[in-house]
Amino acid sequence: MTDTPAFILHTPQLGENIGAACRVMANFGLPELIVVDPRDGWPQDKAITMSAGSPVHDNARVEYRLSDALHDVNRIYATTARPRGMEKPVMTAREAVADMRAAIAAGERVAVMFGGEKAGLPNEAVTMADAIITLPVDRSFSSLNLAQAVAVIAYEWKAEEGTPAEFEPVSDIARREDLEGMFEHFEYELERAGYFYPPSKTPLMTQNLRNAFIRGRWTEQEVRTFRGAVKALALGRGKARVVRED
Template sequence: MSNPAIILHSPQLGENIGAAARVMRNFGLTDLRLVTPRDGWPNPAADTMSAGAFEAGVTVQVFENLPDALEGIMWLAAATARLRGIEKRVGDAADAADAAFERLGAGQSAIMFGAEKSGLPNDAVAVSDFLMTYPVDPDFKSLNLAQAVCVFCAEWGKRREDADRVISQDKAKLGEPAPRDELYRMFEHFEDELARAGYFFPPEKTPLMKDNLRAALIRADWTRQEVQTFRGAIKALALGRGKARVDRDD
């Protein structure tokens, strides 16, 4: 069983990191990944709030960017209160826990939370498979980062008693899922060729166009073989375009 990782994107307070680690360990989660924590790492304030969670098995990895933090991740949920105008599957913490649990044995999942003040950036939301929202009172939406982590972890804890549940035969027949770092390389390969073809216009809309392309592609639940096939198709199209230019020059 490969439990989900918890990713904190640009967390600000060490206390929140420590409290998040504490609730993770309460419910059997141990893989904590930090993307550019504001106050660096290690952080004494986190130790104080962790209640010994780090000594009890919670491991911390620190990354300079999100793609590196997503290495080996096959399915990603993003915690956000805003839907951002990007088409995604949406649900609550129970739905996210169900989806992650269904993928046990098919590679690791991750649940990603944003910074205390600003939440997740759009480019992080774009590469997620699922948007996780909480039914908070619209008149008081403020939720502490560690509390937000706790809501998901508690839902995951409910499913630990069902750890003997197996992946359905249909999913077992699929090829090996593509890890997130391979998907990033595929995205970049595709976008590079689109840029050479003049697709991204006007320039100021390029980031949004890339986000929407990635959001559409990510829904396919790619296998490694599918990624290789798609990259081969991109290469063939690029070579064909180059040959056409040579023919016209002749």
């Protein structure tokens, strides 16, 4: 049993879409792709190019009958925007992902089927599904690009984990004394340029500027860069020859 669903592209036509699907699956940690009866055969140069080196492409499995792709699957979801007149649960992508996770936790093997670009999934494929996934697209223009549909489900799968985006922490947040020096430098040049007018409003204007700057969570490098910019502007006026840097 795997801890992620398999994605199945049923009779896809364009290699570009297959490659884009591989790329976005790798982005969201979904490693297993099964391609069923691709129109232009396999492998495809356009799919390779569009996959941008995705390991999902390199490990993709190709079958020529849907039954072979589904032979070891316990629970199947069919993506479709068209009503099929079938008595099946209809879920949003988010609801379906929660259902998938529960099924996988119970030991089931899960797969999501996506139809080809021309007509989507055929009725015989939808018939095999336990549930239908329908996205809230505009009904007057409901045809969604194959790779985009894969991206929506892949995103919901990752989002359901509740894992925050991973960014490198910023370790050089400016100290208050650095900010204070920057404020004084900036305010000094503004005063020389005649910005604080009328003088009675200087405290309020200074307060507003400082509040805006503090919200920015400046780094030490940003403080140095900004002070360099202030210095350059002051010198460019032709009035300042000595600029405060304390």
